[in-house]
Amino acid sequence: xxxxxxxxxxxxxxxxxxxxxxxxxxxxxxxxxxxxxxxxxxxxxxxxxxxxxxxxxxxxxxxxxxxxxxxxxxxxxxxxxxxxxxxxxxxxxxxxxxxxxxxxxxxxxxxxxxxxxxxxxxxxxxxxxxxxxxxxxxxxxxxxxxxxxxxxxxxxxxxxxxxxxxxxxxxxxxxxxxxxxxxxxxxxxxxx
Numbered sequence: 001x002x003x004x005x006x007x008x009x010x011x012x013x014x015x016x017x018x019x020x021x022x023x024x025x026x027x028x029x030x031x032x033x034x035x036x037x038x039x040x041x042x043x044x045x046x047x048x049x050x051x052x053x054x055x056x057x058x059x060x061x062x063x064x065x066x067x068x069x070x071x072x073x074x075x076x077x078x079x080x081x082x083x084x085x086x087x088x089x090x091x092x093x094x095x096x097x098x099x100x101x102x103x104x105x106x107x108x109x110x111x112x113x114x115x116x117x118x119x120x121x122x123x124x125x126x127x128x129x130x131x132x133x134x135x136x137x138x139x140x141x142x143x144x145x146x147x148x149x150x151x152x153x154x155x156x157x158x159x160x161x162x163x164x165x166x167x168x169x170x171x172x173x174x175x176x177x178x179x180x181x182x183x184x185x186x187x188x189x190x191x192x
Contacts, residue, residue: 041187044179049171056192057169059181060119063188064112069161071108076100076133085137096140101130120157120190128153144170156191160184 041059044050064072083098105113113131121127136142147156160183167189171177183189 041182041184042179043182045177049177049179053169053179057179057181058190059183060188060190061184062186063116063119064159064161064186066186068112069186071106072112072159072161075106075109076102076135080133080135085140093143093145094134094136094140095143096137097142098135098137100133102133103130105131116157116159116188119188121155125155126153144168146172154192158183158189160187160189 041061042050042057044053079100079102080098083100085096085098086094087096117127134142162185164182164184164187167181167183169179169181169191181189
């Protein structure tokens with residue numbers, strides 16, 4: 001099971017897809033960092049793509065501690081347990097998922113989410129009040145799609161809970177241009 005909590009506020013020309021899959025076979029994960037990230041967290045189809053996306057796609061490994069992950073999980077589980085996994089989505093973007101949006105959090109979870117907000121969003125940047133929570137079934141996945149700036153804003157921040165996954169960004173104009181983000185368990189990703 002993979003859970004992601006997203007705080008929407010991503011570039012409209014990139015598709016996003018996440019799945020618990022091994023890295024694509026088009027090359028090994030780099031030993032050196034791309035775009036100033038920790039080694040092996042970002043991999044691009046070429047150095048030009050890495051330069052263009054510098055600072056627009058970031059991964060912060062170990063953003064959460066184990067106890068913080070458990071705090072969020074304990075708060076989310078009762079709400080998600082009441083929902084069945086769905087294998088279709090209104091726009092076909094997600095397969096095998098449960099989701100909810102949450103406005104009210106415990107004090108401990110609010111502190112964690114405030115740290116996410118402080119890290120991902122510039123001061124004064126407009127943010128949505130609801131946190132979108134997506135729980136993928138063991139066979140679930142997210143298909144390539146473009147998030148609407150109207151609904152998500154210009155920045156998306158997400159926490160990868162319970163398992164690691166790979167998110168692939170693909171250029172809408174040139175599908176040969178892509179970037180993979182390895183999202184380790186308890187990491188924070190930021191897309192601008």
